[in-house]
Amino acid sequence: MNVREEVADLVGHIKRQLINRQEIGLDAPFLSTNSVNYLKEGPQMGVAPLGENLYFNSLKELEDFLSNCERCRLAKERKNIVFGEGLADARIVFVGEAPGMEEDFSGRPFVGPAGKLLTDIIKAMGLTREEVYICNIVKCRPPGNRDPEPDEMGMCLPFLKAQISLIKPEIICTLGRIPAQGLVDKGFKITRDRGQWHYLIGIPLMPTYHPAYLLRYPQAKRHVWEDMQEIMKELGLSDPRGLRD
Numbered sequence: 001m002n003v004r005e006e007v008a009d010l011v012g013h014i015k016r017q018l019i020n021r022q023e024i025g026l027d028a029p030f031l032s033t034n035s036v037n038y039l040k041e042g043p044q045m046g047v048a049p050l051g052e053n054l055y056f057n058s059l060k061e062l063e064d065f066l067s068n069c070e071r072c073r074l075a076k077e078r079k080n081i082v083f084g085e086g087l088a089d090a091r092i093v094f095v096g097e098a099p100g101m102e103e104d105f106s107g108r109p110f111v112g113p114a115g116k117l118l119t120d121i122i123k124a125m126g127l128t129r130e131e132v133y134i135c136n137i138v139k140c141r142p143p144g145n146r147d148p149e150p151d152e153m154g155m156c157l158p159f160l161k162a163q164i165s166l167i168k169p170e171i172i173c174t175l176g177r178i179p180a181q182g183l184v185d186k187g188f189k190i191t192r193d194r195g196q197w198h199y200l201i202g203i204p205l206m207p208t209y210h211p212a213y214l215l216r217y218p219q220a221k222r223h224v225w226e227d228m229q230e231i232m233k234e235l236g237l238s239d240p241r242g243l244r245d
């Protein structure tokens with residue numbers, strides 16, 4: 001890396017940290033007008049601030065805080081909030097789109113057919129479901145399994161970030177277009193942009209296809225496996241067997 005690249009990398013890193021502080025409702029340090037304008041170019045989703053005095057010491061505290069959440073319209077028809085599950089200090093967090101019918105009934109993420117395939121992907125990486133953390137960009141089921149709206153994702157985002165900040169994973173992996181559009185860029189196109197490293201609150205983020213897509217198009221499994229290999233390289237995991245079509 002030459003000096004110019006190093007400075008660009010450093011500025012990018014600082015920018016991401018400052019955007020994150022802003023989004024979770026913390027005061028930014030004193031910034032010039034130019035810097036404030038620069039930060040305003042970040043993701044714009046109408047994010048709800050957590051409030052100045054809201055700090056969570058554990059995932060349990062955060063889950064309890066959200067137990068009767070009615071911040072957005074998804075509260076009306078949900079049966080259960082699907083907070084997320086897994087190891088509290090997992091090395092990797094998978095972020096899906098939204099709970100479906102089975103998840104809404106059980107209160108657990110990825111328990112249907114797509115969840116079974118996600119569990120197989122995790123196993124193929126040499127890990128178990130219990131060793132990772134699995135959640136969604138929104139914690140309540142959108143009626144009829146429609147896509148979550150940007151304002152619904154914006155309401156839930158500070159809590160996802162608080163959750164990730166507590167877990168402190170080494171890697172985040174988003175599944176499908178919706179969480180990548182919410183966490184990386186509104187214009188994210190999954191076929192064009194998957195498989196490239198991004199950052200969320202300073203944590204490397206790898207976007208890949210959603211397992212439900214793989215159930216419809218098994219030929220895309222090889223791309224997911226390429227993305228998982230990138231992640232495994234970062235985590236220092238070996239490549240035992242791969243994902244079969």
Ligand code: URA
Pocket residue numbers: 096097098099100103108109110111112114115136
């Ligand atoms: N699809 C998702 O994106 N999340 C779930 O929890 C289940 C299915």
